[in-house]
Amino acid sequence: MKGIETKLKGCFILEPTVFEDERGYFFESFNENKLEAILGYKPSFVQDNQSKSSYGVVRGLHMQAGEHSQAKLVRVVEGAVIDVAVDVRKDSPTFGQSVAVELSAENKRQLFVPRGFLHGFSVISESAVFFYKCDNGYNKESEDGVNPLDLDLAIDWQLEPKDMLLSEKDKEAQSFADFKSKKA
Template sequence: MQVEETPLKDCFLVKPNIFKDHRGIFLETYHRKRFAELTGIDTEFVQDNQSVSSYGVLRGMHYQKGEFAQTKIVRVIYGKVLDVVVDLRPDSPTFKQTYSAILDDQNLHQLYVPKGFGHGFLTLSAKSVFGYKCDNYYTPGSEGGIIFNDPDLNIDWDFPFKEMVLSDKDRDLPTFKEVFG
């Protein structure tokens, strides 16, 4: 496993070791002890989630608030997505900054997303299967979000807006200023 720091504090791109032969591939998707040795962060994950999306589906920008905030490690099991995070921790030196990475079933990269970050992704393939480990249980009353095209965040989705498929909930999320003033 290789772990690379992203420009955002405490956020890491994780590149697992992939073993290929005539039968296919094998990889270890997570190793708690090794990850802690490489990052100094020891996270205990308690819930795994999976979503399936079609081309153009944008999910985000989501987060959990307060005591129910979640650290996540996300990956694409099948397909290809543009994965985007934003640091929403007001005391962080990278507050309000964003980072994006292509995650797909070829590079098998993963993104470690710490508590206090907003997260979203856009499916770039015909279908994507997206998995994420969480260190806290999902709690509906603690959900938060910021609209994906917020001008203050200036996220470059590099995708035609008219082809994006959003839920009503994601389309109606508040702006950064409405949440953070």
């Protein structure tokens, strides 16, 4: 496994070593010791989640705040997505900046999203099965988020606006300006 740190400190693209032959392929999708060597600490994952979405679905931008904050290790097991992480750590020099990475069943890449980040993805294939590990359990009272189409963030979801499918919750989510004012 190879770790590539993005421009956002602590946020890593992980590329597995894939062994292929006429029978198919094999790769190690998770190895605690290798991940610890890349991150510099050992995350303790406590929950796995999986979702399936159709083309055009945009999920996010979500996070858990405070003591229920979550780091995530995300990957796609079927299809392809544009995965986005936005740094919202209060004193970070990259506060408000984002990274977008294509994750697919074909490239087998993963993204490690540290605590203190908004996270979301858009489905750019016919459908996608998205899988992620979390290092803290879900807590409804700790939910926070920003509208994924917020113009201040200017995220390229690689979809035409007419094709985007958002939940009512995400459509009505707060602006990044309102989110920032709560952090001040």
